[in-house]
Amino acid sequence: MKNGCNMKVRYFNFLLIFSFIFLFSCGEKQTVKTEENKIINQSKVIDADTKYFIDKIAKIENNALTYIGDKPAIVDFYASWCGPCKKLSPIMEKMSKKYEDKVYFYKIDVDKSSDLANVLGITAIPTLIFFSDSTSSPIIMQGFMSETEIEHYISSYLLK
16 A cells, blocks of 8 residues: 555656646747747848849849949848858847848848859858948858958948
C-alpha cells in the first residue's frame, strides 16, 4: 500500500511539473510571436522586386545605374536562406526607422528577382547598393556590414 501512495505522489508531482513547464512555454511563445508581429508591422524596409526596382529605384542603361528616387536609398539584395542576410535584416530595420524621413531602405530577394541580380552582376549576398542621388555613381558593397559600417556610409556618402 505504501508503494501505491509513493507512486501516486510521484505521478502527481510529475503532472504538476509538466503542467508548469507547458504553461510557461506556451506563454513565452505567444510573447515572442507578438514581438515578431510588432516588428513586421512597424517595418520601414520596402520589399521590392525587379519591376519595382526599374520603375521606382533605378534605370539600367548602357550598363550603368541611374538612381531615380527623390532621397538617398539603400538596396539590400538578400536570400531567405542566407545566414549573413538574416543577421543584416534587423540592422536594416533599425536603420530604416532611424533614417525614416531621410533615406529609403529596400530589400530584394535574389531568388525571386534573379533576372535583376544577374543583370546587376550580383554574385554574393548580402549585397548593398547605396544611392545618394541621380548624379553620383552608386556604391556597391558585398558581404555582411555592421551597423557602424552602414552608419558610416549613410553619414559620409548618402547624407553628406
